[in-house]
Amino acid sequence: MKDAVIGIIGGTGGMGRWFARLLRKEGYKVHVCGRKTRLKISDLAGSCNVIVVAVPIAATAEVIRQVGPLMSADSLLMDLTSLKKEPVELMLSCSRAEIIGCHPLFGPQLSDVRGQNVVLCPARGDKWLSWLKVILERKGLIVIEKAPEEHDEMMAIVQVLNHLNTISFGLALAAAGIDLTEINKLSTPIFQTKMEIVKKVFTENPGLYTDIIAQNPAAMNMLDLYEKALADIRALVNSGDGTQLKEAMEQAAKKLF
């Protein structure tokens, strides 16, 4: 695959730029486009045999519909979207190309990705799969192959439940009307760590997190679980001195660890 020429749609943004840098370091020619670049999606499709879709989740379907039909059967169409079922199905139905769904389980700010996980959902063909795996593994990434549905189910926990927790903490904190400077003077290490996560989610790219929640079909189930957990905590705290809450936590710990 030495002749691979890669086009990254969304290659001017966070993950697209990260992937472009990685591939250029491997010696490949990489072209990028966004909505404002001189190169357009059709230019990339005309000159590249690998197309990577790395646009925001809400724009992914529209971009796949545009680029998919322009690609030949011996080329590769892949995406970096945080959800996999809908993009992979759409890539399969819109294009004759080989198809791989890809989800790096980290953000573009991470300077050293060694030891981090990346999920691949190979969906059509195997000519490009080993090429991609070798590149990712050479960077020290741990490649995990999963079916798109299974990936999205797991992301309901790893991302949806996780970010719901961060968002509810941040919203409650804002509603409490506290002076953060005063609170920070008394902060504990755990509080500082939590505040760093809240700051990242609320200020760096809030649209990414809201898309990850809103577009996952299991989001409502996770909200139900979360609401029930909060209602249970309220009832347990109300009912006494905290002993029952401690018992509930001990039971959960037995299940979890």
Ligand SMILES: NC(=O)c1ccc[n+]([C@@H]2O[C@H](COP(=O)([O-])OP(=O)(O)OC[C@H]3O[C@@H](n4cnc5c(N)ncnc54)[C@H](OP(=O)(O)O)[C@@H]3O)[C@@H](O)[C@H]2O)c1
């Ligand atoms: N950030 C993360 O932590 C992370 C981690 C793993 C996976 N992902 C996935 O990576 C993808 C990109 O996320 P990101 O955080 O990198 O987003 P981002 O920083 O906002 O970058 C999005 C890119 O897409 C371009 N773009 C937006 N709408 C477009 C359209 N309609 N047509 C063509 N280009 C368009 C943007 O350029 P213009 O605005 O100039 O058009 C930009 O280059 C998402 O699917 C996300 O789920 C993100």
